[in-house]
Amino acid sequence: MYLVAGLLSVVSLHSNPFRDVPEDHFAYEAIEKLAQSGIMGGYPDGTFKGRKVMTRYEVAVILAKIMARIEDARSRGQTVQIAPDNQALMSRLGTEFRTELDLLGVRIDSLEGRMQKVEEKTRTLDSQLSNVHIEGFYEGTQEYIARSNKYTGFQDPGLGKLNHDVFLRFIGNPREGDAFYKQVEAFVEIKANLSGFARERLDYQFADRPIPGDGIDDFATGIVNERDVYVNKAHFTSKAPLMNLRIFTGEQLTDLKDPAILLTASNFRIRPWLLQDGIFSGVEASGGYKKWAYFGSVLKRTIFITPENVDPDDLVAEFAKEKDIIDDVFAFRTTYQALSVKDRGIQKDLVLGGTVVENAKNYNTVNEFHRIIGWDAKYTAKGKTNFAMTANTLLSEGRGDIHDSGLKLDSQYENGNLLLTFKGYNFGKDFRAGDVASSQFIDVYDPVENPINFGRGFFNTTGEKLLRLSAKYSFEEGGLSVLDDLTMTLTGLLKWWEDIPGQELQPWYGRRGSRINLRTAGNLNDRTRLEIFNETIKEAKPDEKGRTKHKLDMDIKLNKEVSTLGSITFVTDYDEMVLNQHYTKTEGVLEVSALVHPRLTLKGRVTDTVEWSGRPNQVDDDILDLEGNYKLLRNTSWRQYLRRHTHNETANVDNYNVRDYSISELNTNFSRKLQGSVAYSWLLRENIAQVGDDYWNWYSKLMYRPTSATEIVLTYGYDWDDVDHPGRFNFEHSRQKVHLRAQTDF
Numbered sequence: 001m002y003l004v005a006g007l008l009s010v011v012s013l014h015s016n017p018f019r020d021v022p023e024d025h026f027a028y029e030a031i032e033k034l035a036q037s038g039i040m041g042g043y044p045d046g047t048f049k050g051r052k053v054m055t056r057y058e059v060a061v062i063l064a065k066i067m068a069r070i071e072d073a074r075s076r077g078q079t080v081q082i083a084p085d086n087q088a089l090m091s092r093l094g095t096e097f098r099t100e101l102d103l104l105g106v107r108i109d110s111l112e113g114r115m116q117k118v119e120e121k122t123r124t125l126d127s128q129l130s131n132v133h134i135e136g137f138y139e140g141t142q143e144y145i146a147r148s149n150k151y152t153g154f155q156d157p158g159l160g161k162l163n164h165d166v167f168l169r170f171i172g173n174p175r176e177g178d179a180f181y182k183q184v185e186a187f188v189e190i191k192a193n194l195s196g197f198a199r200e201r202l203d204y205q206f207a208d209r210p211i212p213g214d215g216i217d218d219f220a221t222g223i224v225n226e227r228d229v230y231v232n233k234a235h236f237t238s239k240a241p242l243m244n245l246r247i248f249t250g251e252q253l254t255d256l257k258d259p260a261i262l263l264t265a266s267n268f269r270i271r272p273w274l275l276q277d278g279i280f281s282g283v284e285a286s287g288g289y290k291k292w293a294y295f296g297s298v299l300k301r302t303i304f305i306t307p308e309n310v311d312p313d314d315l316v317a318e319f320a321k322e323k324d325i326i327d328d329v330f331a332f333r334t335t336y337q338a339l340s341v342k343d344r345g346i347q348k349d350l351v352l353g354g355t356v357v358e359n360a361k362n363y364n365t366v367n368e369f370h371r372i373i374g375w376d377a378k379y380t381a382k383g384k385t386n387f388a389m390t391a392n393t394l395l396s397e398g399r400g401d402i403h404d405s406g407l408k409l410d411s412q413y414e415n416g417n418l419l420l421t422f423k424g425y426n427f428g429k430d431f432r433a434g435d436v437a438s439s440q441f442i443d444v445y446d447p448v449e450n451p452i453n454f455g456r457g458f459f460n461t462t463g464e465k466l467l468r469l470s471a472k473y474s475f476e477e478g479g480l481s482v483l484d485d486l487t488m489t490l491t492g493l494l495k496w497w498e499d500i501p502g503q504e505l506q507p508w509y510g511r512r513g514s515r516i517n518l519r520t521a522g523n524l525n526d527r528t529r530l531e532i533f534n535e536t537i538k539e540a541k542p543d544e545k546g547r548t549k550h551k552l553d554m555d556i557k558l559n560k561e562v563s564t565l566g567s568i569t570f571v572t573d574y575d576e577m578v579l580n581q582h583y584t585k586t587e588g589v590l591e592v593s594a595l596v597h598p599r600l601t602l603k604g605r606v607t608d609t610v611e612w613s614g615r616p617n618q619v620d621d622d623i624l625d626l627e628g629n630y631k632l633l634r635n636t637s638w639r640q641y642l643r644r645h646t647h648n649e650t651a652n653v654d655n656y657n658v659r660d661y662s663i664s665e666l667n668t669n670f671s672r673k674l675q676g677s678v679a680y681s682w683l684l685r686e687n688i689a690q691v692g693d694d695y696w697n698w699y700s701k702l703m704y705r706p707t708s709a710t711e712i713v714l715t716y717g718y719d720w721d722d723v724d725h726p727g728r729f730n731f732e733h734s735r736q737k738v739h740l741r742a743q744t745d746f
Helices: 026-036 056-075 084-096 098-104 109-128
Strands: 132-145 163-172 184-194 201-206 219-224 227-239 244-249 279-289 292-305 323-343 346-360 369-382 385-398 402-415 418-427 464-474 484-497 512-525 528-538 547-557 562-578 581-597 600-611 619-633 636-649 657-669 674-687 690-704 710-717 737-745
Touching (some): 026 056, 056 084, 056 098, 084 098
Antiparallel strands (some): 184 227, 201 219, 227 244, 244 279, 279 292, 292 323, 323 346, 346 369, 385 402, 418 464, 464 484, 484 512, 528 547, 562 581, 581 600, 600 619, 619 636, 636 657
């Protein structure tokens, strides 16, 4: 069995001869690892407070209790299984704290003998193993186009190229004597692609239909690489008592987002498929001493961009290499634990911090940089009630010789069933968050209909003000006779902008928006769940009257075999007008699921959506979904899906159309590792003004998983999306092709 030992309270002597163990001592990580692996359970409250400075005596007591419990279990004939790396940790701890263990009177001779044997085995194993660990990923794909049709005419029939993608990761640790030194690590990731024989071959093709005699070169060139190997990312890390060092290329930077939120990966994130994001390289260092902690980074980002507005007749500019734009980012943060006391059962902590982040765009232009300087204070009090508050003062300076300040405040209060949260900020008219600060704003409207902060972009918080208050209360069971487990959440938000000279024509100038919503959820009984959502929004637009939304959701379990889901939504927008009538939307959804037979499950769903109800331009959408799942055999099931979608517009009868869908699917498990499926889908689309179109698609799949990390998949046809995704009914991409994919992690 695995030994799980809960420790008794640690005895701390007020005057002991043992010096403190610093927070970065290896003993902390070693004991934490033993706790995570189940060898020890931590303190009586179930946690290990290993990041407070402890005396060597305290660490020795913990170690002695672990060893004593292991010895006790073995003396009673119980088998104690401990992983070799955990045994090595215990051996190292025993050697480090041998003196303290002797003074405690702990005799561990028998354990020492076992540990010596483990050390000998570990040294022997390490000497036989390489200090470089290799892991990676492989994927091979190939397609065969059976024949062309009107939807796949752009693909030539026949066998396509076999494509191989390989990632290899090399992780190395130096040796220290007969063992590996895990505090230092070197990492390299190599990416390789193989799909043909060409390597850096020039490819010439016509850019446009040539016009003889115009004197313009009509050939475009490109580089074909069907064999390519390159280093994708690399890093070096070193952990030391006062400093942890990381040197890297091609990896993500470390966030600096608590609590100043100045340097964040969300702004400087790397998407490997998008070269415009660039490639990061840099050096990061972090550490601490007693109550001080620090983090610093020096980063460089290279971004590849294609020149814009190039004259096509200027061949030199047309064939110019992509430009490289280089950003330099400097960041530093330090914190100080000013207060940490426990008074009358309440733990009070105060942490003071300071942060500087600078983004330099161009050293040849004056003030072509952006800098944010922040000071912050975070106070927490934890006990019967919990309270936390963070205040940030920010100073913006740099590009355009702009200087201004901002203030942010976040707080949270929790007392029993009540939770209150508050957020507010106030940025001056010349405050520029730029690229070095995250998206501070909270929008007052749907970002789909009101994109990105009223057209100001992600990072523009110039002159922006916001107040947001949320209150959540959970009633005690039986607190109300009507509902059980009742929870009510009320949120109010107000947002406005400073009147900035020269910005009078902006959609946000001199305006304010607001949002108030109330969400109520509870159980009518043990079978009925009810949720009500009410919201009122006033957008930051001139003469805004507002928009309301009311929604009722109900989940009813009629009996053990039958359950229903229903919802009704009402939306009213008083500012969207047509023929002196404002916009309305009503949507009702009813879904019923039933186990009608041990082998048969049926599901039905009706959706009715009406927009501009009662108006000359009324739009009506009705959707009826039916689904049945039948278990033919122990390992084989049949699924049938039917849908009818009717669309009707009062103002344009030609847009009346009906779509009927049918999807039949057979799934079988040949074995635990081998599964297969075959499906046939059909769509009939009819329009009152057009002749109906008939679409169909065959799809089959065979998947073999010899291991949890290995997958071999053979498919034929078009792989549609999930049933609730509209792409599932997109039959215009039907493909008569065979696709093979094999991948594995190693």
